[in-house]
Amino acid sequence: MKYSLSAKNLVCRNLETHASYCAGLLNSNHTKEITGIVRSDSGFLSGSLNQAVSNSVMPPRILQRFVLDYFAERHSPFTLWHSATKPLDDRALSELGLQRKQSQVAMAAEIQRLTPDAAAEEEGDKLVFSSVKKEDLPIYAEVQAAGCGSAQEGAQLKKFYQALAEIPEQKRARLRFFLARLEDTPVAGGCLFASADALGLYDLLTLEGYRGRGIGRALFRHLLKQALASHHRSLVALAPADKQQLPLSCGFYAVGEVARYVYSP
Template identity: 30%
Template sequence: MASPNNLAPAADENLATHAGWVHLHTPGMRVVDAPDLVLVDSGLPCDTFNIVCRARLAPENASERLRTAIDHFAAVGRPFSWWLTPGNQPPDLGARLVAAGLQCVDSELAMAAELATIPALNSWPSGLQIRRIHTLAQLHDFAAIIASGWSPPDGDVLRFYALAAQALLRDDAPLWLYVGYLDQVPVATAELTVGGGVVGLYNIVTLEAYRRRGIGTAMTVQPLLDAREQGHRTAIL
């Protein structure tokens, strides 16, 4: 269990699980889990699944280490993303990455919540069923919704989840995937990752035509309630 004093490293470990657990258990994918960073390479030309994260670089060799990671993806000819978090080191890592040629293209606000404080929803969107994924058909629905975030839909996203199916459908997988069905139509997704003594929420997506109906809220709350029922206490959002 994470305490307020170690939420940043707990969040980093959770992110590393989200980013790399599938790769570690899928043939043809690669994970480099070094003490000072995690590098995951899906083998696909998609920066959604080629990631560097949990960087804890010593200042004296930070530039050399980040260059090694950048050069890996340059050598294999695949795009990648580097995820920075408050727990990363050294403090000027972002500036070093920009100096090395990377660009900041997105940012999100990190939050934490005690699951004991999460209330059940007072109202539920009519016709919505939220199902945790246990079948290939459900996983395909999940992948199709995630892929729809690109125009046209990203075929590499579909390929990734097809390759990852065996790992993701394991009973002991730390990634819990959900699909929201509105009147039996798949319209939304959520992922809850267990790792680092916390649970983390990722991939909260609702198809554009179904937004502003409370579906995204339901997809956020239900996995957290499930995690609380399983004894987890802290969530990273």
């Protein structure tokens, strides 16, 4: 893979597809697209499930009409991801109610070149990793809800995973969820999503009381080992700028910045 604009586009296509796929599992009229932006509506009042992904700079009025007005009419939060090299007008978006949050670093790797054990450390904790089946989805939901930072968002995430449990596994097979347990207590979770051209790593989260003990790092490496068994060529992810070192040490490359904006009605 050439780590250039094409690699960043790979990350953003996966982000678009992941948002669309999750929304489409439960909302038939879920995703709309115009030139330069894709809007996905999960049907839940969730800022993390409702997303818009922009890959070009456009006037704020276009974003307002196509994305902001749509979700505002539904009194629903959403997240806007902007992947174009040229930035949006933060001041104009703030006036519309879109608040700039910490940007994420787009990261990509060739799966067969991953080295998940390169950053291995002594964790000091006995962790058990498992793939999440239907009966474990409520447990996975509790972990994700506990780490989202908002009671309202957490409640919507729980509803989403409860609804997901009613969908046959083969119909949601592109999503693979994983839990890490410490002495039978679920303490961390994460997801691999399979698009046509890449695997995406999403929602890696450790419960607050268990952070700083290497649990998230261990789960990250477990997901990389799962990816090594995939037929996909590429693995992509978004990471905070201050958390790049682990992916970099395991074979990822940073391929660009993705700006993040959040709207809360």
